[in-house]
Amino acid sequence: MPSLGRGDHGHRVNVSIDGMYVDVGGEQLWFDVLHATLKHGLTPRVWTDYLRITVGGTLSNAGIGGQVFRHGPQISNVHELDVVTGTGDMITCSPGNNSDLFYGALGGLGQFGVITRARVGLERAPKRVRWVRLAYTDVHQFTADQELLISRGAGFDYVEGQVQLNRTLTEGRRSSSFFSASELARLTELALGTGSAAVYYIEGAMYYGDRSAATVDRKLEALLEELSFVPGLAFVRDASYVQFLDRVGQEEQKLRAAGAWDVPHPWLNLFVPRSRIHDFAAGVFDGVLRGARPAGLILMYPMNRDRWDDRMTTATPDEDVFYAVGLLRSAVAAGDLERLERENEAVLELCDRAGMGCKQYLPHHASQDGWRRHFGAKWDRVAALKATYDPRAILSPGQGIFRAVVAST
Ligand SMILES: Cc1cc2nc3c(=O)[nH]c(=O)nc-3n(C[C@H](O)[C@H](O)[C@H](O)COP(=O)(O)OP(=O)(O)OC[C@H]3O[C@@H](n4cnc5c(N)ncnc54)[C@H](O)[C@@H]3O)c2cc1C
Structure with a gap:
């Protein structure tokens, strides 16, 4: 794919200010799309947590992150595609033109064609972000607040969540810059004090412009009053929009420097129906992974299914709200890889046995x-x-x- 963007093909990111879209080569990295659109004060609405992956690569899966609850996955924000099919045809497709290929290629795991161009919708870009983490020891309160947040038209612009297992509170790979040492000490005390198997964080973000810091703080304060996190354990940071979106890229630099980036990542991502999320949490966090001290992190956040388009190929559970759960762990020591793979298998078996109706995201099936x-x-x-x-x-x-x-x- 990168060869498409080299030499005479030039820079394949073209913004239409009037049309509020960007035409972007399938080989382009989302990181470059961000910077090209920001030059015009515009931005795509939905982001994956990591930006150094390609447009074609995420659109052939779904492209999920904390903005999905409001805007749908990245595949729901595409107006048109150019696709080179396996029969050698270059076909332009959209909802009104060759729509079977359009809906098929979005989430299509690269099965029907190579996406060489995508037209992605844009909105006005915010300048800055209030970036928040709220700690919970009770999984029911954690999910109730997440679901409240994603049901609201106003509130956070981004909602994700993390699960920290086994009181280690060693920071996950993607988040080690967020907490200070003294905050970590407070959180560890919390976990030990309650005897909780896990500490949960809601991660939220509120976007704002140059002159509205006071307004966003008032809005944030009012929102936090509605939520049931452990009193006193709301942590607020301020970041530029780019710093916030590229947070995993900044971690990447540190991990690369420490030689800890290029290690095996036997990741398992699942979509879990809301009606079974507590069975899942009990079976996995208090069961399969009890005693595990994972390097890496576990993501868990809900999304609204009405923001997904069922004509697209990605498979989702059949409920109005479902959770993305990412067991994003790294094999750093001898024997880790085999153990993590065994645990992943056990999680999948548990979901099957209990008939939870989970779907793999970034799926792998052997048959x-x-x-x-x-x-x-x-x-x-x-x-x-x-x-x-x-x-x-x-x-x-x-x-x-x-x-x-x-x-x-
Ligand atoms: C560190 C990291 C963090 C991630 N975080 C997220 C996240 O927050 N949310 C999320 O949704 N995903 C996330 N992902 C997963 C990511 O969306 C997929 O791995 C995606 O496939 C990556 O794109 P790529 O450019 O690396 O694809 P590649 O590895 O190059 O390709 C993967 C597959 O995608 C298909 N494909 C690639 N390009 C095209 C194309 N142009 N046309 C058709 N099919 C194509 C092919 O089937 C190919 O085999 C993350 C991945 C990493 C490595």
Whole structure:
């Protein structure tokens, strides 16, 4: 993909101020899209936590982060695509034009074509962000507050959440700059004092412009009064919009310097229906992972399904609200990788056995049967699109969904 953006092809990020969109090459990094759009005071609305990944790569999954509850995933914010199919055709598609390919390619795991251009909607960019973490020891209060926050039209512009297991409170990979040493000491005391197996944080962000710091503080104060975090354990930072969005990039620099970035990451991401999230938390945090002292972090935050478009290929649970749970752990010592993979398997088995209706995000399934179950009612459409747009199954074979048709010469 990077070769598309080199040499004569030039800089493939073109902003339309009148149209409030950006035409961007599938090979471009979201980090570069951010800086190109900010030059015009504009920005895409939805971001993944990490920005040095490509537009085509996230759009072939979904592209999720803390803004999804309001704006839907990145795939819900695309107006048009150019796709090179497995039959060698370059097709421009949108909701009104070759719509089967448009909806198929969004979340399509690279199965029907290579996304070479996407037209992504923009909004006016904020300048700064009040960035907040709120601590909880009770998972029910934690999820109740998260769900309250995502049900509101106003409030936080970004809502995520984290789970810190086993009172270690060693900071997760993506967040080690947030708390000061004395704040960490207070949190550790909290966890020890309550005997809680886990401490939970809501991570929220409120955007604001140059002159409205006082207004945003009033708004924030009013919002915090409605929430049930542990009294006194609200931590507020101020950051520029870019610093906030690129927070994982800043961690990356530190981890690279420490030789801790290029290690195996057997990550497991799941969408868990809201009705089963407490069963999941009990089975996984107090069960499978009890006693684990993971390097890395665990994300857990809810999203509204009505912001997703079911015509797109990504598989989601069948409930109005579902949670993204990311077990984002790193194998740093001998034996870690095997142990983490075993734990991931145990989590998947638990979800299956208890019939929780979870769906993998960034999915991996070892058999076509697994993929059929993953796509559920969408499977027939996925198979039909494959037969139309990549009949020889040459695209993204590594996903293991379809077997390549070997040419008989
Ligand atoms: C540190 C880190 C943090 C992450 N955080 C998040 C997050 O917060 N939210 C989130 O949603 N995801 C997150 N991801 C996952 C990320 O969205 C996927 O890994 C995505 O595939 C990355 O894009 P890439 O450019 O690295 O893709 P690659 O690794 O290059 O490709 C992965 C697959 O995507 C498909 N693909 C790639 N490019 C195209 C294209 N142009 N056209 C069609 N198909 C294509 C292919 O099937 C390919 O095999 C994170 C990943 C990392 C490494």
